[in-house]
Amino acid sequence: MNLLHVNDRAGEHPQSWYAATATATPAYAPLAGAVRADVCIIGAGYTGLSAALHLAERGLKVVVLEAHRAGFGASGRNGGQVGSGQRLEQSELEHAIGRETARKLWDVGQDAKALVADLISRHAIACDHAPGIAHACRRPSEVAHAHANAEFLASRYDYTQITPLDCDGLREILPSAAYCGGDLDMGASHLHPLNYALGLARAAVAAGAVIYERSEVTRITPGPRPRATTATGEVEADHLILAANGYLGKLAPAVSRHVMPINNFVLATEPLGPRAADVLRRNVAVADSRFVVNYWHLSADQRLIFGGGESYGYRFPDLLKTVRGPMLSVYPGLADVAITHAWGGTLAITMNRLPYFARPAPGVFSASGYSGHGVAMATLAGRMLAEAVAGDAGGFDLMASLPSPRFPGGAALRWPLLVAAMTWYSMRDRLGL
Secondary structure (H helix, E strand, C coil): CCCCCCCCCCCCCCCCHHHHCCCCCCCCCCCCEEEEEEEEEECCCHHHHHHHHHHHHCCCCEEEECCCCCCCCHHHCCCCEECCCCCCCHHHHHHHHCHHHHHHHHHHHHHHHHHHHHHHHHCCCCCCCEEEEEEEECCHHHHHHHHHHHHHHHHHHCCCCEEEECHHHHHCCCCCCCCCEEEEEEEEEECCHHHHHHHHHHHHHHHCCEEECCCCEEEEECCCCCEEEECCEEEEEEEEEECCHHHCCCCCHHHHCCCEEEEEEEEEECCCHHHHHHCCCCCCEEEECCCCCCEEEECCCCCEEEECCCCCCCCCCCHHHHHHHHHHHHCHHHCCCCEEEEEEEEEEECCCCCCEEEEEECCEEEEECCCCCHHHHHHHHHHHHHHHHCCCCHHHHHHHCCCCCCCCCCHHHHHHHHHHHHHHHHHHHHHCC
């Protein structure tokens, strides 16, 4: 199943609130004919656009091939949360890969957040970037764990930007009876994800990169000079970068064995006006402690942007029904509020929730599998890919050295695995386990 065409209209962004409020950006022409470049990048999301920007700034001739539009995939549809660290907590990482490597990954996460802020500032990207992510816990045991994690990071990693919150402290920020405490990370941030992606695209083009939209790659040919072929042309380059994440499909089976696409869903309400104070009382984003995470923030025009719900296949379900239920479980008082937009998107996860960096063939680099933690990490991955192409592969090699088990059974078992996993974890969430 080619996820590029299952749920979306060709050559268009989804009908999301993000697309409706995106900064006007001209469409880029499709590839036509044969092109030669120093580097060819497949995918115009955060990874590919950041790589293109950093390579073009080094003076390399860069071509980006995008099947639909820049920011079409997860980069233009996500919750916009620029989180700290990695997808796994630092204590888990220390246990899995040792304290020294876990420390390096923490520093990578800090660099990733700093890079996002720097790019936004340096390229004047208007994307509503603001500090603060709250973590909302459903049970006292989860609150205790969150507070212990804050202390762990403060004592072991000198990270003191997380404030533990008891029930009253959390409800001063989000007045919902669904949670009993948590924490607030003011070193994390949130943004308008599509405007951020489009800003990266404009910056990359200004630096000299060329983006071809509506240019789906149908075949890659490794070799001394790898080639990427579309229906209307071909790019030959010294290096090829795979930056398609959950939309990679069958282009690189060696990568696809380690990453699995999953879908996530988001809605936007009508502007809440004074009722916004019944949702959030500070301009921060929120993620809760469910395994199938609920996450939300208020838009600049005071809409609730809420993500959550699960599905058991790759075709999008009834989006309104899927996400409205989780939203009302947090904010039952919004039952009368109109939903103006609902959309889904495809991301990619790995078995251990760590990003997957690899050289699947000579001259070919790949980074993907950010597991829902990709706004910052994908941006930094792009810079790491650019550095590796330029001969400084230290950051890339650190990430590529991380363990990355394959999903069992190959592509044929992915859908059954997805069904089994989502059924199990959604049941645990409902039972409060």
